[in-house]
Amino acid sequence: MELSKEYDPKLVEEKIYKAWEENGYFNSEINPKRDKFVIVMPPPNVTGRLHIGHALNFTLQDIFVRFNRLFGLETLFLPGIDHAGIATQSVVEKELLSRGIKKDELGREKFLEEVWSWKEKYGNIIIEQSKKLGVSADWRRLRFTLDDKYVDAVLEAFVKYYEEGLLYRSERIINWCPHCHTAISDIEVEYFEEKSKLYYLKYPLEDGGDYIVVATTRPETMLGDTAVAVNPDDERYKKYVGKFVILPLVNRRIPIIADPSCDPNFGTGAVKVTPAHSVEDFEIGKRHNLEIITVINDVAKMVNVPECYLGLTTLEAREKIIEDLSKDGLVERIEDYTHSVGHCQRCGTVIEPLVSKQWFLSMETLAKEAKEAVKSGKVKIIPDKWVKVYFNWLDNIRDWCVSRQLWWGHRIPAYYCDDCGEVVVSKEKPEQCPKCGSKNIHQDGDVLDTWFSSALWPFATLGWPEKTPELGYYYPTSLLITGYDILFFWVARMVWSGMHFMKEEPFKVVMLHGLVRDEKGRKMSKSLKNIVDPLNLIEEYGADALRFTLASLSTLGGQDINLSKERLKASRNFINKIWNASRFVLMNLEDFNPNEIKEDELELEIEDKWFLSRLNKHIKTEVEYLKDYDVGEAARKLYEFVWGEFCDWYIELSKLRLYSDNVSKKKTAQFLLWKSLISILKMLHPYIPFVTEEIYSYIPNVDKPLIKAPFPQVEEAYINDEVERKADFIFQVIKGIRSIKAELGLPLITELNASYFSLSEDEKSLIEQEKDKVMKITKVKDLSFVEEKPDRALRSVILGTTVYVELPFEFDLEKEKEKFIKKLESVDKELKAINSRLLNPSYLEKASKDVIEKDKRLALELEKTKLVLLNHIEDLGGK
């Protein structure tokens, strides 16, 4: 077998993925005998291309999925696609327009045909792209929010809510996007601070002479004013309350009313009230029974207004109205003003609050259910800082406007009788009106908010409302992973839907991760040109490198991730390192059969015991981190362990035996390398599945594939702190000798004599025992115990031991002395700190025993080192 020196993901990833998929390794079957682990994938938009946010989201999910698969759980990763109402409709609309076809001329049915054919053509691109990342989802179960069965679930939910009185149709003020030409919900409005003007307008009092001055940012809405409001406690205006003003330009007589929502500090303290075009004013209007006069239509043009303003855009109307009012001297002044303006989240257009008849989902009961699920611990939110945000949102929630004036989506199952106006809500179109018997019935033309359907995702994908075996086995799901940006849009709504329809939580844990930003922490955006395409990154560094980068940058706190090329390079190098370490092991396994080895009869060297202890500790911590959902720390720890301990020390030390003639020692080393590598590959596999599976395929005497292999068991008996300390001492001795050579600029291969002296019997016997190893690895010719300091030797102090490296030439004694003085200073500083602690009665009383023990041991070691250092400084001529 010849493996290349450099790992090339391009030669591996596609092949491996194909093999996994073809062999059905991602598939899950109902298996009541086994514990299950279920993740439903947040469905990406059907219009979508894989972006870096998906890459992070999918990577995290796939890590948990793969771990649980290795742990032997029946693991379902259920993928899906969202129809994404507005987004998809506008993409197809634009596409048609580019061919000169207008949506409205085409008609609803033909248009929907076009969208479907577009969906068939492009809708699965993101699925294919996510496969490049290694996503191990059960693709057979792919769901789409407009699948027949899913549509049925959505209609079922709508009808049930309606029957329970939670859904109602009402004329209320809503957020209207004049560009998307639809109502949107409160959370789809984004507010930005904008520089604007505050206009002070004079409204003449009915009884003549006097004016009342109102301040407004939107003078064009004055044509729809039906009152002027002041705060009831505002002394300035008390005398006016109950009187009337004559609305300029339209000469309407409107009352001056007192309402507590008026802020006396805003403007003049008096505000104009336009119930049809302001959310706050609508509320005031309701309280005071004001007339609602609509003066702006659904494309943001003026209606129901005097001829000269009719059909103007709101901005044109604003200018003309100010001009006209000025002529009459009714504009008191205009100030610069900054305020926040609502924009459509999708298209950025300024939102027009309009009064319109829409379907609303009543939030009171559902919000309560959503809160209860988290309060009771049925749903756990990680990190828990989001719990407060979640409650806060639910506490202040308003009824959810769920109807959208679109064609693409779930058409609202409400039918209206053209003759008597009766409303029937049902999955099927009624034959005739149940009230008057008329057959002139038409269906509501609107569709539902996309989020209304995705709120049902965890159970509708499993067959609800049918009581399918899937629903029985896989629900509730185990874990939901998504970005914190859709906590309200999606997570909260899924929670209440699950609690309401299933009476059980949709998922036991929801893990919210951060957003991916550029290396400077800026949001990725087209205008900044800092968008990175994950597919390019995969092309350049490999999917494993991208996955490992994203995983290792994740934090338990769900912080945003700043992605940089440097980090990707580091991950790519790490993967190459693993590749080469494995290649090394495999190269040395050619004449080896693990079946010939009895593990409990092996003669273990100190480095074996050390490494087995380290390895088992890491298997343990790996599992612990994952139980705590700390993927990032788990990945980072693994990196340090594999590179810093396995590669740098264990493999290096194993060479001494692999290249020796001692057959039994060689076989021991081979066996342990074989065994360790298998464990390491298993631990790494969830993060970097491709390279690990590829390497695993070359490993002799293991059951393949890795994706289905059992996770390594912790072998407690190997965990041994004492051994670790001893080995560490030897490593320090090795480093000491290397350091001396390096400081002199000598290549490591320069052969020199070394010797040592030790105050400690333990240290002395350890060195005696491991002498050959140390000599070989540091390339020194000798390492004998000496009572007397050799001539011309540089020294290195490790605990109570001094290692001398003898030199064939003179060197700078002063420099050597300074090195020790510097070291003494730091030892002294630390020792003083520890000693003062150990002399402090309240420390001894209050600190934990472990900490005190550790301090005491450290103090002893430092004392020893200090003594040795003092000797050397004295010997080199004193301070």
Add this chain to the structure above:
RNA sequence: GGGCGGAUAGUUCAACGGUAGAACGCUUGCCUUACACGCAAGAAGUUAGAGGUUCGAAUCCUCUUUCGCCCA
């Protein structure tokens, strides 16, 4: 206006109550029969600032500065 998060080595990030770590970059020496996407050795930090709690604080509390998010 209310809330949340960040500020730690030149850079990107860890550590979340017991001696501040890694990666990249930098310096020096090495193509040592796994790897130059590498090896070895090094330099580099009053943990934004000021108070407080504690035997002990980067870590907990308060305030300030600053950057960023969310909600109204």
